[in-house]
Amino acid sequence: MISYERFELKNGLRVLVHEDQSTPMAAVNLLYNVGARDESPEKTGFAHLFEHLMFGGSLNISDFDEQIQLAGGDSNAFTNNDMTNFYTTLPAANLETAFWLESDRMLQLKLTPKALETQRRVVIEEFKETCLNQPYGDVWHHLSDLAFRIHPYRWPAIGLIPQHVEEATLDDVREFFDTYYCPNNAILSIAGPVKSADIRRLAEKWFGDIPAGAIPLRQLPQEPPQQQLQQRIQRANVPVDALYLAFHTPARDHTDYYAVDLLSDILCNGNSSRLYRRLLKEQQLVNAIDAYITGNIDPGLLIIEAKTREGISLETAEAAIWKELERLQNQAISKRELAKYINKVESTLIFSETNVLNKAMNLAFFELLDDVDLINTEAEAYARVTTADIQRVAQQILTRENCSELYYLAGSGDGF
Amino acid sequence: MPNRKLPPPIHDIDRIQLPAIDTAQLDNGIPVYLISMGSQDVLKLEIIFHAGRPYEHQRLVGRATSRLLREGSAQYSSAEIAERVDFYGATLNIPINLDTSSIVLYTLSKHLEALLPLVADMLTQPLFPEEELENYVHRCIQSLQVELSKNEVVAYRTITELIFGEDHPYGYNSLPDTYAALRREDLVRHFENRYHSGNCQLLLSGGLRANSLDLLNRHLGQTIPRGVRTPAQISTRDTRPEQLWIDRPGTVQTAIRIGGRFHSKQHPDYHAFYILNTVLGGYFGSRLMTNIREDKGYTYNIFSTVDSFHHAGCFYIGTEVGNEFTRATIEEIYREIDRLRETLVPPEEMKMLRNYLLGSWLSTIDGAFNVASIVRTLVVEDLSFDDFDRSVARIRQISAEELRELARQYLRREDLWEVIVGESAPSGN
Numbered sequence: 066m067i068s069y070e071r072f073e074l075k076n077g078l079r080v081l082v083h084e085d086q087s088t089p090m091a092a093v094n095l096l097y098n099v100g101a102r103d104e105s106p107e108k109t110g111f112a113h114l115f116e117h118l119m120f121g122g123s124l125n126i127s128d129f130d131e132q133i134q135l136a137g138g139d140s141n142a143f144t145n146n147d148m149t150n151f152y153t154t155l156p157a158a159n160l161e162t163a164f165w166l167e168s169d170r171m172l173q174l175k176l177t178p179k180a181l182e183t184q185r186r187v188v189i190e191e192f193k194e195t196c197l198n199q200p201y202g203d204v205w206h207h208l209s210d211l212a213f214r215i216h217p218y219r220w221p222a223i224g225l226i227p228q229h230v231e232e233a234t235l236d237d238v239r240e241f242f243d244t245y246y247c248p249n250n251a252i253l254s255i256a257g258p259v260k261s262a263d264i265r266r267l268a269e270k271w272f273g274d275i276p277a278g279a280i281p282l283r284q285l286p287q288e289p290p291q292q293q294l295q296q297r298i299q300r301a302n303v304p305v306d307a308l309y310l311a312f313h314t315p316a317r318d319h320t321d322y323y324a325v326d327l328l329s330d331i332l333c334n335g336n337s338s339r340l341y342r343r344l345l346k347e348q349q350l351v352n353a354i355d356a357y358i359t360g361n362i363d364p365g366l367l368i369i370e371a372k373t374r375e376g377i378s379l380e381t382a383e384a385a386i387w388k389e390l391e392r393l394q395n396q397a398i399s400k401r402e403l404a405k406y407i408n409k410v411e412s413t414l415i416f417s418e419t420n421v422l423n424k425a426m427n428l429a430f431f432e433l434l435d436d437v438d439l440i441n442t443e444a445e446a447y448a449r450v451t452t453a454d455i456q457r458v459a460q461q462i463l464t465r466e467n468c469s470e471l472y473y474l475a476g477s478g479d480g481f
Numbered sequence: 482m483p484n485r486k487l488p489p490p491i492h493d494i495d496r497i498q499l500p501a502i503d504t505a506q507l508d509n510g511i512p513v514y515l516i517s518m519g520s521q522d523v524l525k526l527e528i529i530f531h532a533g534r535p536y537e538h539q540r541l542v543g544r545a546t547s548r549l550l551r552e553g554s555a556q557y558s559s560a561e562i563a564e565r566v567d568f569y570g571a572t573l574n575i576p577i578n579l580d581t582s583s584i585v586l587y588t589l590s591k592h593l594e595a596l597l598p599l600v601a602d603m604l605t606q607p608l609f610p611e612e613e614l615e616n617y618v619h620r621c622i623q624s625l626q627v628e629l630s631k632n633e634v635v636a637y638r639t640i641t642e643l644i645f646g647e648d649h650p651y652g653y654n655s656l657p658d659t660y661a662a663l664r665r666e667d668l669v670r671h672f673e674n675r676y677h678s679g680n681c682q683l684l685l686s687g688g689l690r691a692n693s694l695d696l697l698n699r700h701l702g703q704t705i706p707r708g709v710r711t712p713a714q715i716s717t718r719d720t721r722p723e724q725l726w727i728d729r730p731g732t733v734q735t736a737i738r739i740g741g742r743f744h745s746k747q748h749p750d751y752h753a754f755y756i757l758n759t760v761l762g763g764y765f766g767s768r769l770m771t772n773i774r775e776d777k778g779y780t781y782n783i784f785s786t787v788d789s790f791h792h793a794g795c796f797y798i799g800t801e802v803g804n805e806f807t808r809a810t811i812e813e814i815y816r817e818i819d820r821l822r823e824t825l826v827p828p829e830e831m832k833m834l835r836n837y838l839l840g841s842w843l844s845t846i847d848g849a850f851n852v853a854s855i856v857r858t859l860v861v862e863d864l865s866f867d868d869f870d871r872s873v874a875r876i877r878q879i880s881a882e883e884l885r886e887l888a889r890q891y892l893r894r895e896d897l898w899e900v901i902v903g904e905s906a907p908s909g910n
Binding site: 087088089090124125130131132134135136137138139140154155156158159161162164165168169172182183184185186187188189190191193194195197198199200270271274302303304305335336337338341342346349352353372374375401404405406408409410411412413415416418419420421 | 482483485486488489491492494518519520521522523551559560562563564566567568569570571572587588589616619620623624626627629630631632687731732733734764765766774775776777778779780781782801802803832833834836837839840841843844847848849850
């Protein structure tokens with residue numbers, strides 16, 4: 066059970082506080098409600114590039130990291146399709162330093178040609194390191210492109226192509242900052258040995274005078290239901306053949322989210338899961354296999370991926386996977402099998418409460434979903450899923466019409 | 482309106498102390514370290530065996546033996562082990578490093594009793610089925626192929642092999658043939674000679690209950706056989722620094738590793754060298770990150786790390802850079818090394834470094850599992866608990882002069898190995 070207090074400043078900044086007196090460290094999380102899904106198709110990778118620029122100094126502070134390190138803290142950030150999230154952990158006694166830093170860069174970021182030029186290069190090197198120079202590194206580019214026709218999930222957060230990042234101008238980034246980096250588009254959460262009243266005072270002091278912005282209404286094109294199997298064969302310079310199946314899933318706030326998450330666990334979470342047992346251990350068709358959901362806010366994907374054993378074709382492995390998917394559709398799973406995965410979820414949730422940063426991040430994320438109480442009610446939502454629910458979502462989701470299939474073949478390809 | 486020009490005051494961290502650790506001994510002599518902290522009903526059990534590379538009679542047998550522990554024992558098949566662990570919502574990991582292999586069990590406290598018989602059976606009566614070994618070898622060879630297609634993996638393997646020597650337990654690299662040569666008898670022999678009380682240490686952390694120690698004793702103290710600590714077998718050979726460029730045409734980034742010899746964590750210079758390494762490439766504000774990423778934009782990441790094992794150690798700088806930046810990056814790395822040898826770290830930077838490290842030390846003792854990982858390092862390396870206090874004191878007291886002295890001793894160009902993996906530079910560049 067995570068207790069929390071929630072309040073809102075006049076400028077629209079939402080604040081969440083969780084008191085945990087058992088630790089000397091405090092976590093400060095600041096989530097901006099802007100992600101790669103808000104980008105224009107001609108300027109992708111922008112939200113992520115901007116995350117890098119946020120560390121380049123602000124109106125009154127020449128170097129963000131220097132000040133955090135001076136306060137004994139550590140800071141980082143991530144960007145995904147849905148949001149941009151900045152986080153800091155530091156000794157609780159120096160908490161106010163994080164307020165000073167975060168509020169100053171929300172008020173007025175220092176955007177210089179030199180900083181933009183450097184971070185453009187850094188992000189292009191990141192693009193190369195994570196996507197271009199890694200075996201299977203461009204799989205996300207292929208899968209998003211195959212599965213989504215019109216929704217902006219059709220490009221990954223790193224960007225569609227490095228050129229988009231190369232072409233970013235100072236005007237572009239200034240406009241992005243003015244549009245999205247406003248208190249009424251942000252959620253601040255604090256966890257640690259703090260008092261709510263002190264956080265209220267600090268939030269008022271440092272963020273209270275930052276003017277609200279006019280946030281554009283998010284109007285994303287919704288992906289129509291997929292009508293037929295999408296297929297792509299990619300040859301690349303990788304040592305082993307790999308297979309990816311992607312199925313469209315309901316949105317994060319859909320009641321079936323929990324059943325679909327459990328469905329992916331039943332398929333391949335842990336060494337006793339179905340695909341691991343049957344394909345890897347018993348039939349020995351694959352040397353690696355996994356299944357998971359992307360967990361996006363808008364309707365996302367359930368992914369199954371496998372690397373086949375030498376001498377086994379992707380077709381053979383895929384046929385064996387479909388056999389398992391059909392079994393889930395045709396026969397209800399046992400109560401015990403479902404209980405196993407509900408136990409696993411319970412355990413994972415309790416373990417995640419041992420860390421202040423986790424708690425701060427989760428509070429902000431659930432507030433973004435407009436239901437911060439989910440932090441305490443999700444375990445029950447998982448526990449309510451029935452074996453009939455699992456069979457039903459398997460029948461709805463794990464179909465060929467709803468599937469995008471990527472064959473990644475070993476050999477020499479043309480690269481990206 | 483706040484005065485934003487005026488930073489809030491920074492408070493010094495005056496107290497960083499390991500919480501009291503209870504120690505005990507099981508009936509068979511295995512030392513137990515108990516870290517009871519936190520309000521959540523969760524536990525981490527780690528059973529450590531000094532059964533890594535320095536204790537192998539054959540290459541990779543340590544890794545293979547530990548990986549196959551979960552693949553079937555006298556009372557539980559591989560499938561039953563997996564099913565039981567998953568059913569209780571637990572996680573069973575078998576992490577290995579060069580010196581040790583461990584069994585790590587994360588579980589809700591209430592399920593420890595139900596899971597211990599299974600852990601005990603894995604550790605006392607494993608079967609090492611032939612077919613499981615064959616599959617394991619097959620999977621390893623295939624994933625090795627994937628790993629070897631990454632420049633940074635090839636660079637790491639090469640530089641550690643060159644520094645320690647290819648016959649050294651810390652230097653040799655796995656190859657398809659090394660895996661293929663593994664026989665069931667080798668695993669059985671390694672298991673019988675190494676998995677006993679003399680090579681074992683045990684840590685339990687989290688929300689302990691009154692009967693936790695009794696449970697450990699009943700299931701592990703009375704089953705794991707007694708034995709005496711196995712001495713390490715290490716053949717050292719003199720190696721000399723060299724430069725190697727491995728050409729991999731068609732890659733868009735080049736991996737760079739530059740490093741040298743260091744010592745184990747018991748060496749008197751360890752704590753100070755760790756601090757020097759932090760200045761060079763151990764945190765975001767480090768010299769390498771500030772210059773090569775944040776000023777030049779040659780890379781997404783550059784770091785320097787100290788790898789101190791039980792019997793020896795090394796350190797290395799690592800980065801992946803766009804091919805066109807390879808030469809310039811290498812130059813800048815040496816420039817930063819020379820700067821540490823020639824000039825003193827200025828007072829403002831010393832202050833930032835000290836505060837950053839003290840803050841990060843404070844977070845290493847935040848929570849039972851973090852404390853457990855500190856205690857693990859101390860007991861595995863045969864260090865006493867006050868070594869932690871010594872490391873804190875070193876951070877508080879170290880001077881810029883001492884850091885420069887240390888740089889002059891350990892960061893000499895002529896003592897460094899250099900491995901570059903990527904597209905070879907055009908001639909004349």
